[in-house]
Amino acid sequence: MDLIARMNRHFQESAQLKMTLAQVLAAPIAMAAERMVQCLLAEGKILVCGNGGSAADAQHFSAELLNRFEVERPPLAAIALTTDASTLTSIANDYQFDKVFSKQVHALGQRGDILLAISTSGQSPNILEAVRAAHERDMVVVALTGKGGGKLAELLTGDDVHLSVEAQNTARIQEVHILVLHCLCDAIDCILVGADE
Numbered sequence: 001m002d003l004i005a006r007m008n009r010h011f012q013e014s015a016q017l018k019m020t021l022a023q024v025l026a027a028p029i030a031m032a033a034e035r036m037v038q039c040l041l042a043e044g045k046i047l048v049c050g051n052g053g054s055a056a057d058a059q060h061f062s063a064e065l066l067n068r069f070e071v072e073r074p075p076l077a078a079i080a081l082t083t084d085a086s087t088l089t090s091i092a093n094d095y096q097f098d099k100v101f102s103k104q105v106h107a108l109g110q111r112g113d114i115l116l117a118i119s120t121s122g123q124s125p126n127i128l129e130a131v132r133a134a135h136e137r138d139m140v141v142v143a144l145t146g147k148g149g150g151k152l153a154e155l156l157t158g159d160d161v162h163l164s165v166e167a168q169n170t171a172r173i174q175e176v177h178i179l180v181l182h183c184l185c186d187a188i189d190c191i192l193v194g195a196d197e
Ligand SMILES: O=C(CO)[C@@H](O)[C@H](O)[C@H](O)[C@H](O)COP(=O)(O)O
Pocket: 051, 052, 053, 054, 118, 119, 120, 121, 122, 123, 124, 127, 170, 171, 174
């Protein structure tokens, strides 16, 4: 087994996918950022959910909004729905794991808020339930997906934005997801406080 060759292949594939998707994703990312700024300026908030690596991405993104990304600006209203062990375990224990995010969306979501739903497959039942709950709350959904977006893509409606990473390998999709999330942070800051360059 040639580990060095494997590493090289991972780096090549990751870089290649990012280069291929740069053109495809720029406009939808800009649209998602504009929707998010509109929501935040209207006193709305952004709820974020995902499983596994995407749960980490949800927290990473919400922290960069709530605290800061690269420039000084006021803190922005974002909440990761993946962090409260008591809430997550009680919902999963008393109801079902499918409801861990949707119950929080029902409780916290208001008309005009945004749900950022992150799923590499677009098939995770708890993410699908969260999207349904967001629509019931008149929230806009920004879906960050892979593999065509699965059932999640089918749930999206008019004002929703689909950021679809057209690839099949979960790790590669996640690597693009984190780039997309940083692009969103940068675009939000840029619209709110301007950019240096
Ligand atoms: O990070 C990884 C794989 O790279 C895993 O933890 C992965 O996120 C988990 O299997 C998730 O449960 C996958 O969920 P999803 O992206 O299909 O919604």
